[in-house]
Amino acid sequence: MAEIHVDVRGETCPVPLVEMRKAVKRAEQGDIIEITGDNPASKKEIPMAAEALALEIMSIEENEKIWKIKILK
Amino acid sequence: MSDKTTIIVQSGDMDKIYSALIVSNGALAMGMETSLFFTFWGLLRLKKGGLEKGPLSKMHFLGLGKIMMLKRMRKSNVASLERLMADFKELGGKIIACEMTMDIMGLEREDLREELIDEYGAVGTYIQEARNSAITLFI
Numbered sequence: 044m045a046e047i048h049v050d051v052r053g054e055t056c057p058v059p060l061v062e063m064r065k066a067v068k069r070a071e072q073g074d075i076i077e078i079t080g081d082n083p084a085s086k087k088e089i090p091m092a093a094e095a096l097a098l099e100i101m102s103i104e105e106n107e108k109i110w111k112i113k114i115l116k
Numbered sequence: 117m118s119d120k121t122t123i124i125v126q127s128g129d130m131d132k133i134y135s136a137l138i139v140s141n142g143a144l145a146m147g148m149e150t151s152l153f154f155t156f157w158g159l160l161r162l163k164k165g166g167l168e169k170g171p172l173s174k175m176h177f178l179g180l181g182k183i184m185m186l187k188r189m190r191k192s193n194v195a196s197l198e199r200l201m202a203d204f205k206e207l208g209g210k211i212i213a214c215e216m217t218m219d220i221m222g223l224e225r226e227d228l229r230e231e232l233i234d235e236y237g238a239v240g241t242y243i244q245e246a247r248n249s250a251i252t253l254f255i
Contacts (some may be wrong), residue, residue: 061203
């Protein structure tokens with residue numbers, strides 16, 4: 044079980060969603076994908092996408108406009 | 117209704133190609149199957165070296181408007197059309213090229229970026245894709 048880090052700070056629509064999806068595709072079952080970004084819409088939409096992909100959202104944190112979302116594949 | 121998005125890309129305008137690729141990348145990222153049917157002016161964007169060549173649909177001003185818009189887009193860190201296209205293919209997006217448009221425009225397969233194109237077809241191919249789609253758009 045690996046932890047995969049995806050940094051999309053500074054990226055805008057649709058790149059954070061796309062990079063999340065690419066990482067999920069490459070990950071193995073049981074891997075944790077942590078996405079770090081600062082695009083406000085993506086903080087809402089990445090969990091929506093994770094839900095649509097039937098993945099578990101482990102945590103959503105935000106600190107000084109930088110958010111981190113952890114997803115379990 | 118299956119979880120599928122099908123988009124007719126009829127316009128070759130830069131901003132509309134952006135709309136098509138952003139919506140389709142979003143659909144793929146959210147777990148949908150996605151097909152883009154390139155026809156008429158849209159098909160010209162599949163010519164070799166053609167993807168970024170479209171004019172702005174409004175305020176093009178002989179290319180000046182497009183330069184200004186691209187500057188602002190770079191400043192906002194918007195991905196290039198080439199990058200969006202590469203992501204679209206990587207996430208399994210399907211591209212269909214309209215054969216009738218190829219006839220009208222005198223385009224052969226070797227004039228197009230064949231490595232991006234999954235299928236060559238006509239209206240029947242679009243309908244087969246669209247009838248099973250929850251989202252269909254004409255751009």
